[in-house]
Amino acid sequence: MSAVQARRLADAELIVVPYRRVSVSALATNVILVLLGCFFVLPLLWMLFASVDSNPDWAIKLPSLTLANFADVLGREDAISSFRSSLILAGTTTVLTTVLAFLAAYPLSRMHIPFRRSFMLAILFASGLPVSMLVVPVYQMYVYLGWLDSLYTTALFLAASSLPFAIWLMKNFIDAVPLELEHAAAIDGASTFRILRQVVLPLTVPGIAVTAIYTFINAWGAFIIPFVLTYSPANQPGPVEIYNFMGSHGLFKFGDLAVFSLLFSVPVIVLYLVMSRNFSGAFNFGGAVK
Amino acid sequence: MAVAAGLGPRLDRERFQWTSLALLAPTLAMLGVLFVFPVLYACYLGFTNLALVGSRSRDYDFTGLENITRMLGDYVFIKSSWLTIIFVVGSAIVGQTVLGMALAILLRNALVSVRAVIGSIVIVAWVLPEITVALIWYAFSQAGGTLSILLGHTETNFLVAVPMLIVSLANLWRNVAFSMLVFSAGLRNLPTEVLEAAEVEGASVWRRYRLVILPLLKPTIVTNLLLVTILNLSEFTLIYAMTQGGPGIETMTLPLYVYQEAFVFHQLGYGTAISLVLVLIGAVFSLLFVRASRTQV
Numbered sequence: 001m002s003a004v005q006a007r008r009l010a011d012a013e014l015i016v017v018p019y020r021r022v023s024v025s026a027l028a029t030n031v032i033l034v035l036l037g038c039f040f041v042l043p044l045l046w047m048l049f050a051s052v053d054s055n056p057d058w059a060i061k062l063p064s065l066t067l068a069n070f071a072d073v074l075g076r077e078d079a080i081s082s083f084r085s086s087l088i089l090a091g092t093t094t095v096l097t098t099v100l101a102f103l104a105a106y107p108l109s110r111m112h113i114p115f116r117r118s119f120m121l122a123i124l125f126a127s128g129l130p131v132s133m134l135v136v137p138v139y140q141m142y143v144y145l146g147w148l149d150s151l152y153t154t155a156l157f158l159a160a161s162s163l164p165f166a167i168w169l170m171k172n173f174i175d176a177v178p179l180e181l182e183h184a185a186a187i188d189g190a191s192t193f194r195i196l197r198q199v200v201l202p203l204t205v206p207g208i209a210v211t212a213i214y215t216f217i218n219a220w221g222a223f224i225i226p227f228v229l230t231y232s233p234a235n236q237p238g239p240v241e242i243y244n245f246m247g248s249h250g251l252f253k254f255g256d257l258a259v260f261s262l263l264f265s266v267p268v269i270v271l272y273l274v275m276s277r278n279f280s281g282a283f284n285f286g287g288a289v290k
Numbered sequence: 291m292a293v294a295a296g297l298g299p300r301l302d303r304e305r306f307q308w309t310s311l312a313l314l315a316p317t318l319a320m321l322g323v324l325f326v327f328p329v330l331y332a333c334y335l336g337f338t339n340l341a342l343v344g345s346r347s348r349d350y351d352f353t354g355l356e357n358i359t360r361m362l363g364d365y366v367f368i369k370s371s372w373l374t375i376i377f378v379v380g381s382a383i384v385g386q387t388v389l390g391m392a393l394a395i396l397l398r399n400a401l402v403s404v405r406a407v408i409g410s411i412v413i414v415a416w417v418l419p420e421i422t423v424a425l426i427w428y429a430f431s432q433a434g435g436t437l438s439i440l441l442g443h444t445e446t447n448f449l450v451a452v453p454m455l456i457v458s459l460a461n462l463w464r465n466v467a468f469s470m471l472v473f474s475a476g477l478r479n480l481p482t483e484v485l486e487a488a489e490v491e492g493a494s495v496w497r498r499y500r501l502v503i504l505p506l507l508k509p510t511i512v513t514n515l516l517l518v519t520i521l522n523l524s525e526f527t528l529i530y531a532m533t534q535g536g537p538g539i540e541t542m543t544l545p546l547y548v549y550q551e552a553f554v555f556h557q558l559g560y561g562t563a564i565s566l567v568l569v570l571i572g573a574v575f576s577l578l579f580v581r582a583s584r585t586q587v
Contacts, residue, residue, distance in 0.1 A: 025495070029399050036393065037408040040415050040463065042436055043426040050429075058435035096320075104317035107310035114306065126325060128572065130524030132545040133565040136552050137331035138324070140340075160324035163317065192309040221419035223527040228553060239421040243531050246425060254429070261422040272417040276410075 050258035057254065069255035079260060081234055082241035085151055086264075089226060089237050090219035092155035097166045098212040100159070102204075105170035106196055110182070120171070127164035134161065135228055142229060151237075154229045158222055162215050169214065173207025174200065213275045217268045238264045336563035342556035350559065357563035366539055366547065367564065373454065374523065374543040374571065381458035382465070382522035387514060389462065390469025394477055395499070397470075409470075416467030424531035427460035449533065453540045457529050464528065465521070469514050476510030477503070512583040519575045523568060544568045 042060065050056035051070070053063030073079050107113060108120065138157055139148075147153035177200060185195045201208075223239040230236065236244070242261055337357060340350040361367045393412060397405045415423070431437050433447040449456050480503065488502045504511075526545040529535070535542035535550065542550070544564060552561030 026399065026401075029396050030401055030404050033393075033396050033400050033404050033408050036396075037411055040408075040411045043423075043430045043463065044411075044415070046429050046436060047422070047426050058429050058432040059439055060436045100317045100320060103313045107307075107313045111307055111310040112305060113310055113314075126321070128520040128576075129329065130545060130565065130568055130572070132524055132526060132548045133332050133562075133569055134325070134328045135549075136558050136562045136565070137328040137335055139552075140331070140335070140558070141328065156320075157324050160320050163321060164325075167317065192307070192313075196313075217417060221421065221527075223421060223531070224549070239419055239527070242421045242425065246428070246531065257425060261419075261425050265418050265422045268417050268419065269414060272413070276413075 047258045047262055050254050051262050053255055056258065069259040072253075072256050073259045073263065076256075078233065078236075078241060082236055082238045083264075085226075085235055086220060086237040086239075088151045089155050089158065089222070090216050092152055093158040093162065093219040094212050094216040096155065096159040097162050097215045098208060100163060101166035101170045101211055102201075102208060103196075104167050105174050106200060108167070109171050109174040110179075120168070123164045123167055127168065131161060131224060135224060139228055147229075149230050149232055149235055151226075151230070151235055154226050155219075157229065158219050158225055161225070162218055166211050166215055169211050170204075170207060173204050173210070176207075177203045210275060213271050217271060220268055332562050332565065335559055336566045338559040340559040340562075342553065342558050344556070347558075353559070357560050360560065361563065361567070366542065369539060370542050370544050370547040370564075371567070371571070373541065374545075374568070376454065377458055377461070377525070377529075377543050378519055378522050378575075381461045382518045383515060385458065385462040386466050386469045386518050386522075387511070389466050390514070391473045391511075393466065393470045394473035397474065398477055412470060413467045415464055418464070420464070420527040421531055423460060423464045424528050427456065427463070428532050431456045450537050453533055453537060457532055457541050460532065461522065461525060461528055465518070468521070469518060472510060472514045472517070473507070476507050480506050508583065512579055515579050516576055519579070520572055523572050523575075544571075 046058075046060050049060055049063045052065055052067065053061070054066035054068060055064060108116060113119070142148045142153065142157075145153075181199050181203070182195050185199050190198070221239060222237070223243070226235075226237050227240050227243075230240075242257070242264065245257060245260060334352075337352055337354060338350045339346055339353050339356070341347050393408075397409055400408070428449065429435055431448040434444055435448075437448055438444045438446055484502060484506065485498070488498045493501070524545055525543070526549065529541055529543060530546055530549070533541045535546045545568065548561045548565045548568070550561075551557045551564060
């Protein structure tokens with residue numbers, strides 16, 4: 001009788017005590033997180049609600065539903081042309097950066113190159129230089145070369161400025177590919193280019209995708225470089241157009257402004273969601289800087 | 291000897307292959323023309339009186355230290371430097387690092403559903419184009435906006451009342467995901483044996499974090515501080531789109547001042563000189579972090 005009772009008490013202790021201790025801190029953790037989440041959601045909610053509200057203002061409020069704002073923005077020629085410009089600018093930048101970074105990262109990862117370490121350090125240093133420093137000399141160069149106001153030459157500079165980080169990212173991905181496969185291919189007589197195309201390329205597809213998407217997201221949002229290097233209205237990419245819109249009459253048309261920036265944000269969010277699985281791997285910096 | 295020479299080059303050492311140069315050539319050309327040259331050119335232009343328009347746009351001179359003397363007497367430059375340091379220390383070094391680490395630790399211990407939802411929202415804020423973030427925070431902080439209603443001061447435009455605080459918060463809101471991801475990866479890579487040992491020895495949660503996890507995370511923290519400082523020092527778009535440096539010059543950090551001097555006041559030479567100071571500030575911060583990480587280990 002007493003033995004049974006003793007066993008019951010032990011059971012109760014085992015279950016109840018640790019369970020209560022865990023639940024208090026777990027509850028606190030989740031509550032704090034939800035509150036922090038509100039801090040992140042509230043500004044976003046304004047954009048979502050105002051975009052479908054027929055009479056929006058600065059505060060978040062339940063919208064009186066309408067699609068007129070969407071019709072308005074999609075009917076604007078400057079809005080459509082800014083999407084076209086952004087696509088050209090970000091697309092060209094991404095293709096250039098990704099191809100060059102892949103080609104450069106392979107020898108930096110695998111081959112014997114004099115001063116390789118110094119080169120990688122210089123690359124790391126270069127990716128930290130502020131664009132503000134480069135914008136004046138590049139503007140001067142572009143004036144001299146007659147390259148101003150073209151989306152393709154602007155993309156050329158965007159590519160150059162995103163290349164250092166892309167090389168660094170890509171090298172980390174190639175470093176992770178096992179060397180044995182390339183040795184086997186080399187012994188079978190494959191040339192370096194063939195190894196690159198048929199062995200390394202297929203194995204680094206996730207890394208290439210991460211690099212490309214990272215570059216695209218940055219180029220899609222790039223503001224100061226196209227702001228300085230292009231001037232004709234037809235060449236203004238989305239961020240510059242939204243900025244102009246805010247400045248001219250956007251502050252009276254909250255709804256249109258919300259729709260414009262919402263539509264402009266959708267592609268990068270979709271791209272991120274596509275890649276989110278592979279994305280966090282890019283943040284294993286660990287002790288990268290020593 | 292002769293036989294050895296006939297065998298050709300040594301095979302027991304890695305050799306330079308010309309294909310590597312072919313693969314690197316496009317990158318070297320691109321970086322040489324559009325990166326290294328502009329950097330060197332900036333170092334020269336910073337010591338000239340180049341202007342955007344007028345006679346000085348063609349016939350500019352090397353003016354030695356004139357731009358530097360001018361800076362030392364330039365009230366806006368001094369204020370701008372302080373604002374930059376306040377912005378970087380407040381929003382990035384303290385704000386982003388502390389909130390980023392807090393989020394990483396909390397998310398690690400949260401319910402799976404909470405982790406998935408909150409983690410995604412924080413990352414979406416980071417993925418959004420900066421111009422969108424500028425717009426929604428502009429709306430958030432206006433008189434009659436959500437923030438003013440929450441705080442019960444509907445007449446106050448917080449972007450005018452406390453501009454530096456609002457742009458710092460907006461920047462923190464956008465960029466904290468970066469630190470969160472860095473710390474999450476750092477926490478994931480910690481050796482589990484040490485953590486288990488601390489738990490078995492009966493260390494409290496607080497002691498485990500303070501005495502075991504934080505010291506182990508030190509390389510991650512230093513890396514995070516370095517990257518966050520460098521990324522935030524050159525922040526332009528968010529602040530410019532929200533305030534253009536105003537009201538007055540209350541949010542005129544150095545990148546905005548560079549732009550204003552160079553492209554609004556047409557002083558390309560002086561603007562470039564200011565950008566060189568920005569690089570210098572970045573270098574000083576980086577050295578401090580690297581030094582701090584070495585002395586205490």
